[in-house]
Amino acid sequence: MSESQIGSTMVAVSTTINGVDQERVIPARLTLADLIRDEVGLLGTKLGCEHGVCGACTVIVDDRPVRSCLMLAASAHGRTIRTVESLATGGELSAIQEAFRSNHALQCGFCTAGMLMTATALLESNDPLDRAEIREALSGNICRCTGYETCIDAVLEVATQTRRDEE
Amino acid sequence: MKPPPFAYVAPSSLDETIQAVASDPDAKILAGGQSLIPLLALRLANPTTLVDIGRIPGLDSIEDGGSSLRIGAMTTQWEAEKSEAVARRVPMLASALKHVAHPAIRSRGTVGGSIAHADPAAELPAIAVALDGNMEVRGPAGTRSIAAEEYFKWPFTTSMRSDEILVAISLPNTPTGWAFLEVARRPGDFATALVAVVLRMDGNYCSRARVVIGGATTTTTRASGAETLLTDTQLDDRIIEEAAIQAASEVELTSDLHGSANYRKGLVHRLVRRGVTDAARSEP
Numbered sequence: 458m459s460e461s462q463i464g465s466t467m468v469a470v471s472t473t474i475n476g477v478d479q480e481r482v483i484p485a486r487l488t489l490a491d492l493i494r495d496e497v498g499l500l501g502t503k504l505g506c507e508h509g510v511c512g513a514c515t516v517i518v519d520d521r522p523v524r525s526c527l528m529l530a531a532s533a534h535g536r537t538i539r540t541v542e543s544l545a546t547g548g549e550l551s552a553i554q555e556a557f558r559s560n561h562a563l564q565c566g567f568c569t570a571g572m573l574m575t576a577t578a579l580l581e582s583n584d585p586l587d588r589a590e591i592r593e594a595l596s597g598n599i600c601r602c603t604g605y606e607t608c609i610d611a612v613l614e615v616a617t618q619t620r621r622d623e624e
Numbered sequence: 625m626k627p628p629p630f631a632y633v634a635p636s637s638l639d640e641t642i643q644a645v646a647s648d649p650d651a652k653i654l655a656g657g658q659s660l661i662p663l664l665a666l667r668l669a670n671p672t673t674l675v676d677i678g679r680i681p682g683l684d685s686i687e688d689g690g691s692s693l694r695i696g697a698m699t700t701q702w703e704a705e706k707s708e709a710v711a712r713r714v715p716m717l718a719s720a721l722k723h724v725a726h727p728a729i730r731s732r733g734t735v736g737g738s739i740a741h742a743d744p745a746a747e748l749p750a751i752a753v754a755l756d757g758n759m760e761v762r763g764p765a766g767t768r769s770i771a772a773e774e775y776f777k778w779p780f781t782t783s784m785r786s787d788e789i790l791v792a793i794s795l796p797n798t799p800t801g802w803a804f805l806e807v808a809r810r811p812g813d814f815a816t817a818l819v820a821v822v823l824r825m826d827g828n829y830c831s832r833a834r835v836v837i838g839g840a841t842t843t844t845t846r847a848s849g850a851e852t853l854l855t856d857t858q859l860d861d862r863i864i865e866e867a868a869i870q871a872a873s874e875v876e877l878t879s880d881l882h883g884s885a886n887y888r889k890g891l892v893h894r895l896v897r898r899g900v901t902d903a904a905r906s907e908p
Contacts, residue, residue, distance in 0.1 A: 523732055594727060
């Protein structure tokens, strides 16, 4: 630490994003959202309000849903990040993506990445889910287009199918 | 908007942290960032340095001490919400945490961070006061304990000195009756009014009462007049109504775009009435 200032304005950050190691030296004030979008070029994650209330920027950090606009890239050092780009494999939509498509759970698509990551984290928790619980879990993601019911339909469909597959 | 420029340091010990904060009066501690980063993004705060305490080991444990629970300041709200020890010892905390923002916020937001931020519309400060919690605080001179009621003096300001850091929160086991109620425009919003009630009951006889108001008030406040009315007496609808009226009249109410003082007064009245009724009836 220098005499006049503690810390430094540039930070070295090393993360794993969608299975790929990413190392950057970035301004300390850069958010995880901006690291993902501007540094790594993954534009699926969207910026809505940039103060944590809309949920468009939701990603998964170490298996937990997180507002990437409220996490500094510096705080993500050493962590594992998954964005919406991680859902489809080999060009095939994941179950939740396909359910969103077939249930018309998106229109303009701006909230969709955040919705999908919130839904993915919810489904991974493996808790039994009913409509009320899904509504509660998705209530942090604002959607101006769909009215939410089709989003809930989509999550419920995957949750129900997963339960059936396990039986 | 983006946060303004700042310097960043991630100490690996509390001593380093205290040194960093003591050497720069415009430095700010970064815990989960769920309150601080919005402030930065909205340009309402402009610290010179952020001191990220997320890499300090040992600040996120939950220790069951038998008659009380010690919750490390860096315990995330999600961890506290899921904790079996919290469910067993301090179920009121688990219940209140469900009202805190949304799951994604609770993934990063910390118990200590919310308490140190001291937002009068936040749930955790009210819980800490209602449960007579103690804040374990560390500074250059060592560690001290601050009772919750002494800790929350003003909105967004605690009684910690600028070179002190909150390390843990101790909450006594919740006695027989409790209730936590909140009214907000939408689930996850800050409270327009919230009430935390803790009663020690023996049948219908109440020997101790805590009635804490938040959201509607300028700061997290005990309605001590209401508490006096409820203490050392048999509770019935008449007494509870008196206490609710007293609570609504004695606290300093805020007025803003989410609700006028008059509207909040009505909310406080009803929430205290319902909260005390529920707490008096609840099983230990």
